[in-house]
Amino acid sequence: MKVKDLENLNNEGVDSLSSKERRRFLQFGLSITGVFLGGSIFSLTSALKAQGALRGGNIPVTDFPYSPHYTMVIRQNHCIDCERCLEACRSTNSVPAHGYRTTILERSVPIAQDQRERIFMPILCNHCNNPPCVRVCPTQATYKDETNGIVRMKPEKCIGCKTCMAACPYNARYFNEENRAIDKCDFCYDTKLKESGGKITACAAACPANVRIFGDLTDPESDAYKLIHSPDKVVWVLRPETDTLPNVFYMNA
Amino acid sequence: MISYLKTNTLSSTSMNQVLIFVGLALISGFGLSFGIHSLLVGHDQTFGTSREVPWGILVSPYVFFACLSTGLCIVSSLGQVFGIDTFRPIVPRTVFLALITMATGLMCITLELESPWRVGFYALLSPHQSSNIWWKTTIYSLYLIFMLFNFMSLALKKKKRAKIFAIIALVTVTMGNLNMNSDMELLGARGFWSENYMPLYFLSLSTLTGCAAILLFSWLGKVFGGQILNIEDHRALKSTGKLFMVLLLGILYFTGVKVMGGFFPQFTKNPEAMSLLVQGGFALNFWIGEVALAVLIPLGLILVTRGTNSNILAIAGFSCLLGVFVLFYDLVIVGQLIPHYYQYNVVDLPKYYTYNPSLHEIMITTGAIFFFLAAFVLGEILFKKTYSS
Numbered sequence: 001m002k003v004k005d006l007e008n009l010n011n012e013g014v015d016s017l018s019s020k021e022r023r024r025f026l027q028f029g030l031s032i033t034g035v036f037l038g039g040s041i042f043s044l045t046s047a048l049k050a051q052g053a054l055r056g057g058n059i060p061v062t063d064f065p066y067s068p069h070y071t072m073v074i075r076q077n078h079c080i081d082c083e084r085c086l087e088a089c090r091s092t093n094s095v096p097a098h099g100y101r102t103t104i105l106e107r108s109v110p111i112a113q114d115q116r117e118r119i120f121m122p123i124l125c126n127h128c129n130n131p132p133c134v135r136v137c138p139t140q141a142t143y144k145d146e147t148n149g150i151v152r153m154k155p156e157k158c159i160g161c162k163t164c165m166a167a168c169p170y171n172a173r174y175f176n177e178e179n180r181a182i183d184k185c186d187f188c189y190d191t192k193l194k195e196s197g198g199k200i201t202a203c204a205a206a207c208p209a210n211v212r213i214f215g216d217l218t219d220p221e222s223d224a225y226k227l228i229h230s231p232d233k234v235v236w237v238l239r240p241e242t243d244t245l246p247n248v249f250y251m252n253a
Numbered sequence: 254m255i256s257y258l259k260t261n262t263l264s265s266t267s268m269n270q271v272l273i274f275v276g277l278a279l280i281s282g283f284g285l286s287f288g289i290h291s292l293l294v295g296h297d298q299t300f301g302t303s304r305e306v307p308w309g310i311l312v313s314p315y316v317f318f319a320c321l322s323t324g325l326c327i328v329s330s331l332g333q334v335f336g337i338d339t340f341r342p343i344v345p346r347t348v349f350l351a352l353i354t355m356a357t358g359l360m361c362i363t364l365e366l367e368s369p370w371r372v373g374f375y376a377l378l379s380p381h382q383s384s385n386i387w388w389k390t391t392i393y394s395l396y397l398i399f400m401l402f403n404f405m406s407l408a409l410k411k412k413k414r415a416k417i418f419a420i421i422a423l424v425t426v427t428m429g430n431l432n433m434n435s436d437m438e439l440l441g442a443r444g445f446w447s448e449n450y451m452p453l454y455f456l457s458l459s460t461l462t463g464c465a466a467i468l469l470f471s472w473l474g475k476v477f478g479g480q481i482l483n484i485e486d487h488r489a490l491k492s493t494g495k496l497f498m499v500l501l502l503g504i505l506y507f508t509g510v511k512v513m514g515g516f517f518p519q520f521t522k523n524p525e526a527m528s529l530l531v532q533g534g535f536a537l538n539f540w541i542g543e544v545a546l547a548v549l550i551p552l553g554l555i556l557v558t559r560g561t562n563s564n565i566l567a568i569a570g571f572s573c574l575l576g577v578f579v580l581f582y583d584l585v586i587v588g589q590l591i592p593h594y595y596q597y598n599v600v601d602l603p604k605y606y607t608y609n610p611s612l613h614e615i616m617i618t619t620g621a622i623f624f625f626l627a628a629f630v631l632g633e634i635l636f637k638k639t640y641s642s
Binding site: 098099105106107108109110121123135136137138139140141156157158159160161162163165166169170171173174175177180181238239 | 295296297302304305307308365366367368369371372375376379380381383384385386387390589593594597598599600601602
């Protein structure tokens with residue numbers, strides 16, 4: 001149907017809508033709002049369930065499985081690609097020159113005809129709640145920390161099969177030739193969190209534009225919690241179709 | 254055409270046969286020495302793999318030899334487990350081939366690991382039951398032991414015991430084969446091969462390669478030993494040839510499904526990878542290797558000769574093995590070439606990642622193939638009596 005045809009139609013008004021249809025419409029709206037506003041929903045429900053919610057399905061909301069439940073919010077429109085986060089990560093975690101734990105991708109997104117927007121998108125391990133890398137590891141060299149949900153490594157157990165690298169949808173892992181094991185972001189658990197009581201990661205501390213907000217999803221006072229639960233902001237995750245339930249969230253704020 | 258005479262005499266081992274074995278073993282050792290070098294200096298110095306494409310060509314011979322061994326075990330079970338008399342004459346050689354192919358496959362995957370010395374320790378002390386890789390390696394290692402006992406029982410003419418080990422090995426290797434599929438499917442996060450038909454495809458491919466190897470190596474064994482095929486051997490090969498032809502038709506169907514996926518995205522779960530395979534940079538591999546060498550040429554040869562000429566059957570088997578090796582190379586590599594963030598309009602991100610096998614990887618693969626050939630020749634020298642019984 002063309003726009004002109006639509007304009008010629010009579011307005012039926014809302015009086016003729018049945019209460020059943022109204023309810024369905026409201027449920028649909030609430031579902032969409034829930035999907036975009038609830039950080040816990042992104043973290044705990046699968047992509048399929050989220051898609052189901054978009055179609056008017058039910059979203060089971062449960063407690064966060066970890067305490068503290070570490071997360072990172074990336075305010076990507078603040079990123080200027082200064083790469084201080086990358087340098088901080090390298091120096092703090094002794095990352096060799098041949099690898100990286102985090103990097104910044106440069107995107108060129110079409111916004112109108114012949115117009116593109118340049119966006120810098122920092123990426124790192126998403127510390128997924130359903131991590132394919134953990135599932136495939138034959139020796140439990142990589143594992144999900146039962147306390148805080150960080151996907152960590154025990155390098156001494158790594159046999160170098162690189163299946164986790166092949167399984168990771170985020171290209172978040174590399175093989176460290178120095179200790180002959182896979183290396184990845186652990187939210188600076190070994191180098192900062194464990195020693196300083198779990199406050200902030202090296203990359204978040206180094207960022208001059210507050211792009212990377214590290215925090216705890218179970219702590220309402222945490223900046224990350226507040227951002228994810230801001231009702232006026234849209235939150236999203238990378239590659240939701242892979243059903244990994246990431247704990248790194250993206251937003252423009 | 255060749256004549257079929259019943260022969261009871263076995264020729265003694267000649268110096269030429271020993272020299273052939275030594276030559277093959279030396280080439281194998283030379284190739285595998287590149288693997289030792291890679292272990293010492295690190296794969297980043299010697300392999301063509303990268304962060305984006307972590308699995309290289311060495312995974313292909315592993316998958317190839319493991320599937321080949323599965324197929325050989327299945328075909329050998331027709332004679333020794335299911336009691337089909339026609340297949341009995343080829344059982345001992347087939348079991349030995351199954352044994353050495355699996356050993357070759359496991360050797361390949363060991364050399365593909367960056368830190369293989371940790372396997373023995375942590376695969377036992379820290380096993381991960383949710384990992385298909387763990388299950389697969391464990392299952393294949395157990396299978397190797399069962400096949401060893403199976404062959405030893407055959408050599409000692411303990412038929413009942415041989416049958417028991419054959420049954421256990423058959424069940425074990427089928428489990429391993431299904432794990433192989435799950436293994437790849439789990440990597441679906443990167444557009445790998447998660448098509449619904451994959452379990453059946455893997456099992457059919459395995460049996461196909463098993464038949465192809467029997468046709469080729471039974472013939473080669475006779476040529477190597479200076480013997481003439483007797484009537485029973487010929488009958489067994491003819492039956493294997495028939496099974497081979499049926500499986501070729503099955504694989505032709507699956508190849509058709511791939512072609513559909515390559516041209517029409519709605520027929521596949523990984524349209525980018527399928528398109529790359531069928532009409533992109535891997536099209537030559539696909540059409541020459543997977544279509545012509547693996548299926549059409551063997552099928553044509555068998556149809557033209559009606560599957561009665563053992564020489565032609567051997568050539569068909571060789572062509573098929575060559576094609577399936579290319580198929581497994583494509584299977585391992587193509588899925589990895591789809592960039593992780595391809596849908597995010599990332600600046601300077603290539604449409605496809607690239608991977609080229611390095612000299613070291615090629616030499617290790619060559620070494621592994623020659624290891625298998627040397628082991629085959631050794632088997633022909635040492636187990637003549639077992640094979641002819």
